[in-house]
Amino acid sequence: MIPLLFGISLVAFLIANAIPADPINANLPPNALNDEELIAAFRAKWGLDEPLHVQYITYITNVLQGDMGTSIKTRKPVADDIRQFLPATIELATLSIVIGLTMGISFGVISAVWQNTVVDYFVRVFALIGVSFPVFLLALIGLTIFHSELGLVGGPGRLDFIVRDPPKVTGLFTVDALLDGDFDKFRNALSHLILPSFVLGMFVSGIIARITRSSLLEVLNMDYMRTARSKGLSERVVVIRHGLSNALIPVVTIIGLSFGNLLAGAVLTESIFAWPGIGRYMFRASTAQDFPAIMGISMLIAVIYVIVNFVVDILYYFIDPRIRVA
């Protein structure tokens, strides 16, 4: 894990630096570009006048001491920025995964149990639509129908304009509002959270449904399924207890792998729903060539990726007794 993190920091650093793009153009006002003195001061301030390897070593030393540098765009420490923007993404991603898993696994099971029927056909087409529709199109259609036309959910942003943020404890607005005992605020936060989560969840559910279906189909043909049936177990117990629990391993793997998809979707979803999360922060940083921020986010995402896949490994342990024995 440590070498991977070093490698990722190096790749991010090289991409951020080895390419002929000048953060000066992106960050100084046009009328300052003729001012040699100002430019030199800017370079010195951000260490841009040092040779590359010195810059990298300085960066790594600072990161190890908990200092990820200062964002050129927001002029705040990157670590602070991450602390500010991460909770919004965690809130969005958690609900999306819950929605994606619920929809994906149920659709997958339905589709496998009624294989080659009309139901199966509909579910499969639905799953294909889920993975084929651009996230931004789903988001726009969802906003038009459920926000503009029906008024069922809140629009972009985490709360209505007139509602103030709940007192910060976890940074998750729904949780913080509940902790504060403010149910109106909770409802408001939830009404803004639900649509982006559904959009993002749809995106993940397509993949999960597809994997669940093929994995369960394989399991349903196993000898032990016939054994379970011949013991006289009800079809529900056979499918859920004997079938699904054996079919879940590839599904869990896919959850770990689709984490990247989720983040990619989050960049798009957050930009449409004006969701002040990490995805939007990363997007703004990259258009401003804000290298400290890009580096910081890349490191953060790499760490999360490693953690997610570690959790997936632990989940295997619970799902598959064979791994426990070995």
Added chain:
Amino acid sequence: MTVPTARLESVAERPIALTPSSRREQAATVWYHLRKNPLVLVGLIIVIVWVLISLLAPTLAPFDPLQQDVSNRLQRPALFDSSQETDEEVTDATTHLLGTDELGRDILTRLLYGGRITIPAGIAVIIFGSIVGTLIGSLAGYLGGMWDEVFMRITELFMAFPTIILALAVTAALGSDIRNAIIALVVVWWPNYARLVRGLVLEVKTQDYVEAVRAIGAPGYYILLRTILPNSFAPAVVLATLDIGNAILVFAGLSFLGLGPEPSSPEWGKMVSIGIDFFDQWWMWLFPGIAIASLVMAFNFIGDGMRDILDPRTR
């Protein structure tokens, strides 16, 4: 030592000669599977239609995709708006079936032209991504040992970055235009192929016919390029066709974020992102969005069906 090429080929590439009758059987099998998987057929038809539209866009399109007409800006689609029939302004030859955008450009025309950017871009990403991936993967698999370790660790490194984040970083650094968006996507795309091809090469490497070619005295590059790669290429080609839809989707996402073609270009993702500022003028974002979705869906229909055909377990 020189090796008679003809003999090498007969050993390496034609382990089983296809008789005409088995070719006919193959065609029959393909047709059988197509009939059993109508979605593949639907996908194929949609893709072919989009390709034809893109090729014929200049003849099909009623307007010029870049021609602005500010007096007719933000017109509702004539196709869905019966009230416009009575509007005297629209009775002349300037009906815009799918409406116009904020500069009065015809949406339908821009849609027809959009495929000329998106389809080649998606295919280019796949072709270059698979070439780079195949190169690295086959070297890793063939050389083995330390080289395998080094190449595969680098591959994993690139896989640990979520696609769009890495692409964002690359396009942001290179500057945003179509070429750079494609380069960015190639950077994120090759690792899948590297992994797949490495696995295939490792498998093929141990086959008897490879041993036979080596016994004849063929040099290493010959074994890799002429014997191993042709025999491990098929799954990579399959992955590539399944992947075009994905590549198009991510390309559209990048260009939606403003990191693709220039703003005036009739690219679908770009059109949607401009349309967002005119949220109530739904025709500005809905039609290009559906264009992307239909094309990606068509590729996924084909891909899904191919997977069913190739993997009997899911049948």
